[in-house]
Amino acid sequence: MPQKVTGVIARAKGAPVEVTTIVVPDPGPGEAVVAIQACGVCHTDLHYREGGINDEFPFLLGHEAAGLVEAVGEGVTNVAPGDYVVLNWRAVCGECRACKKGKPWYCFATHNAKQKMTLEDGTELSPALGIGAFAQKTLVASGQCTKVDPAAPPQVAGLLGCGVMAGLGAAINTGGVTRGDSVAVIGCGGVGNAAVAGAVLAGATKVIAVDVDDRKLKWAKDFGATDLVNSKEVDAVQRIRELTGGFGADVVIDAVGRPETYEQAFFARDLAGTVVLVGVPTPDLKAPELPLIEFFGRGGALKSSWYGDCLPERDFPAYTDLYLQGRLPLDKFVSETIKLGDVEEAFHKMERGEVLRSVVVL
Structure with a gap:
């Protein structure tokens, strides 16, 4: 049955973000629910809050994340409950002209979860980059989940989901x-x-x-x-x-x-x-x-x-392994770890150029 969890939303253009209760539905066909362990505060999230992406408020912010798959819907075979994953915002289709040319990193028909997460009153949320990971749990398309070595801490691995990979x-x-x-x-x-x-x-x-x-x-x-x-x-x-x-x-x-x-x-x-x-x-x-x-x-x-012309299933595991080998210093990107309630201040630190990445740890 649907779950109520805590998340961070942008309710209106330019307004401070809010920590509130969101409703996460059970995963449908091709979908997965992921328990978020860490999520980086990316400038794109600030763009959403400021209305620089579109005006489909309210937004469920956060997208640079790692966590554990909690449940999967019908037909999902690429991940299973318990898998440690980094989330991506370009689940490739495998069917478009780019994919069929053997260039899936250019996929022209990437997709996200079909169901919507909501506020308690039923208001539909627009998840940032189709993810919405400033939350204890989120709903995504299963193709947005990429398994990586769980030896990499989530506050480090999650950064591969957006800015660092770019x-x-x-x-x-x-x-x-x-x-x-x-x-x-x-x-x-x-x-x-x-x-x-x-x-x-x-x-x-x-x-x-x-x-x-x-x-x-x-x-x-x-x-x-x-x-x-x-x-x-x-x-x-x-x-x-x-x-x-x-x-x-x-x-x-x-x-x-x-x-x-x-x-x-x-x-x-x-x-x-x-x-x-x-x-x-x-x-x-x-x-x-x-x-x-x-x-x-x-x-x-x-x-x-x-997105760095990346193919998540190829690149995320490879760069995670390079990190674990000591060849890629991903931990140097983490300026601080924070809680969900600190996201607004993290935006201000970002604007002042004080941090490379603030990372929400749940």
Whole structure:
């Protein structure tokens, strides 16, 4: 029968979040109920609260999570009660043109649970990214559950569910960083520093971190950046070129998503280099005006990275194993662990740039 649990909702645009009771239905066909153990506070959750995604309030926030499968619905075979899983927001369909081309990470028909979680009065909730994990339990499509090694603590493993995977994937999957490459990362928050870590993991020999905040640059150094550039103090493009023999970086990752940072990325890459946009622009922003001859003359590739072009069933277990081997410092992303009632303050800390990740532990 349906369960009543505690969760965090955004009831209206810009209003402080609320801790309240939500109703989680029994899983239907293809669905699973997951008992959440930990969930990271991601900037996307703040976007939901501020109405930057859509206006389908109230939202059940939280999506960067790990936990235990409690129950599954009819026809579910990929997970079973008791499995330790990381949640993802792109359950692939296996049937669309991308999946049938053997590129399921581009799936054009990803899906979530069909049933809705509700407030006690029956008001339907919109779960953030189809997950809604700032809650003791949540309902998802079974394909949103990816089994990983339970030796990885949930406050660490759950981060693979969104921001960290986006950054790792931007470097490794989208950017194709490989041994000996030079890489510049513009914007060193959670996603940007994950891109730094991904570039180091892939074997880049020069990893240049760019930001306007020295605190974030120090974090980037902790993740393996070889060079730090404060773009408030120097011309970032010029400095990246100086650090790469005058040529520019092989791969430049824009983890901010603004016209000015994209223009920096465009001109800071080497000839035939790659630009990767992983920072999410707001709908009002426009691409910078650049001479068309520069697109032609520089060659290379301009790419967007959505969720790090990841395939959860492939990537989550692999990166969990690398963490357990001591090769991927996921624990460095955890700035603090908090309770459900601390989410609003965690948003303020995020806005002030004080944390890489606050993680709710249940």
